[in-house]
Amino acid sequence: MGGAWSPPALAVAAALGIGLAGLGVLVSTIDPAPASPLRHLFAVPVIGAALRFGALGGGLAAVGAVLTRAPALFVHLEDTGLSAPALEDLVSNVTLLLGGPLVGALTSAARRQRARIDTLIAVQRALVEDAPLPVALARLRALLVTRWAGADLALVVRDGDTLTVAGGDGVVAGSAVARVLATGNSLFVPDIGGGPRPHRVFVAPMLARGATIGVLALERTGELGPRDRAALARLAIYLGLALENARLSWRQRRFTEELGEKVAAATRHLEAVDRAKSAFVATVSHELRTPLTALLGFSELLSVRRFPAGEVQRLAGIMRGETERLTRIVDDLLDLSRLEQGLELRIVPVPLAVAAALAAAVEIFRRGVPTHRVHVDCPDGPCRAQVDPDAFDRIVKNLVSNAIKYSPAGSRVMVSARTDGAGLTFTVADEGRGIPADALPHVFDPYYRAPGAAETARGVGLGLALVKALVEAHGGRIGVASVADRGTRVTFTLPAAP
């Protein structure tokens, strides 16, 4: 619309007008008679104007052509009446009057159709790129402004509870846009008033999935006819669908990316677990072979040689110790297997005197491991926990055993208990080299062994995992804190006996 009256267009219009007048002079000079073959030359500027300026241009040129030819025709009609040549000339004029606007209208319709398709393609292109909604809307608005020259344009889209606006700062209550958002019906305001020329406003809803997801508002000074409004309404519907599709596509891409990230994380985790299990199998094989080798060796010795009674008793003691070690490993494996199957550990909580239980649990270390000093610190007075005695014994022994294994000879291991509200808090602290900070979150994972642990002490990576399971089976909690070269402190809670 805006380009129709640009200087080049006015120059073309002037040329057509001058051509029409010149043609009139030429025809009236050479052959002014009705039905002259030269009359067909008038079709050239008429069709030219129709092709260039549409129905209005074709109509004006046709009127100009007819006005140019009419005087001669009327004179002829007065002189001869409705003769065959006059009739032929009359038909030619009527043809021009009808043909000019018709060709112009068809040309305009074709142009509008092409512009509409171009706009749709451009909209699609603008939404292909992955961009946040405000940016996509600004891009769309800039595109549409170039296609509706001279118009002010705004795009508003609901984005959850907020409105994203392109072309304004917000939507005022009671405004045309607010009304269309509320009703879902398009709104045409023929004139907002206050100007020398009518300023027309049209607001069309953007529809998607049966709901109004936004609006397209266009306003300009000048005509905004029914055809323009219908085109805008269709464009708004298309924009709604395109934006909705873009939004769905964006969500799908995000979902795919998140899924990919989760799959990658799961794969990494599974690979880590697989590596841990491989390491575990190797460790367990090693751990099982050691006592089995001892058992095999000593049992062969006993079967082929005769030993004094005292020596037999010593060897039997060693074999018993290795058998107990094998039993512990197998028990741990069985318990872990139960946990992995989602089964609970079998515990039977009973009131247990804590001081006696702790003393009994650490006694074996006091006697068997003279390199470390194991201290027990219990509160004065009766202190009883509601726990399974075997489970409590395994918890304490596991933790004290770990503390001894990972602390230097001559160091001290502190086992303490204190009442804490309705429960009891136990602490096992050593003076070892500590656990690296990045390993701390994993020390309770099954099969996990901190870096360097294998070089320091034997083990299969099950002890702390089982301790945690046992504590939690009692409704307690367990945590670990460690300072490099200062030691590690494991703290757990258990319920007190009522």
Add this chain to the structure above:
Amino acid sequence: MRGRSPPSSDRTTVVWALEAAVAPPPQWRLGAPLVPALALAAEVGTAALLVAGGWMPPEALRVAGLVALHGALLSAALSRAARSGSPTWSPIGPALVSIGLVTVALAAAALDRRGAVAAPAVLLWLTLAARRGRLGSVGVRRPSPASGMLLGLGTGATLGAHMLLSAPLTLGYRLRADGAGAYLAALAYDIGINVASSELFFRGVLFDHMQRRASFAAAAMVATIGYVGRYLLDPLLPHAVETIAGAVVYLSLLSLACCWLFWRTGSVVPGAAGALTFFAAYRALAIG
């Protein structure tokens, strides 16, 4: 209901649809003020009584009719201008002055064609009102765009030239031979009264009102029907069929062109220039 706006470099634009509450359109009120209407009715009635009593010639009734026509058109335009302009400005006084000046000019011209020199006084009076900004809402604005003026003059000249060429050929009219005085007297009427009242009413009031409620085509059609009808009722126009047909064609084209010029420029001045050019050609013919 406020939303968030994306970063934009063109926030100088204010979109009315976002930022202003929708108000119902003003009611249709065309009517001239009561006092000028009563004055016109009294004038026509008095003229009719005087003519019937034989105290004045029948020509007086024709003059009174013309005064009523132009007075009504001008009063309606002034009334609309007052409604849309300053609330303290009353159109009654200017309308009565306009009616008085039209009466004087037409009566003087009826007595002696040299009396038509009084006609431009009406235009001067309207120009004074326009200089005070009183007539902005009926399309009298400064400055008038030069391109619009050229187009108006070109349109009027084209139609006038065509009429000058074709009317002698088809209708047998000749160029007037009663001297330059008669031509200038007729032209003075067009300059001072005819074109001014027609453009102010049919473009500044009727077309402008319609274009703010309907499409250009509908507004132009209504204004053109009224414009053509006003001239067909003019007792000065010969009532031969071919003359009326020619008048309908030319006046329709002229009216459509004036509507289009008003539509494009927002001013009645280019259309008035075109109409004046056309009537300058028309008055050169010995019609009526």
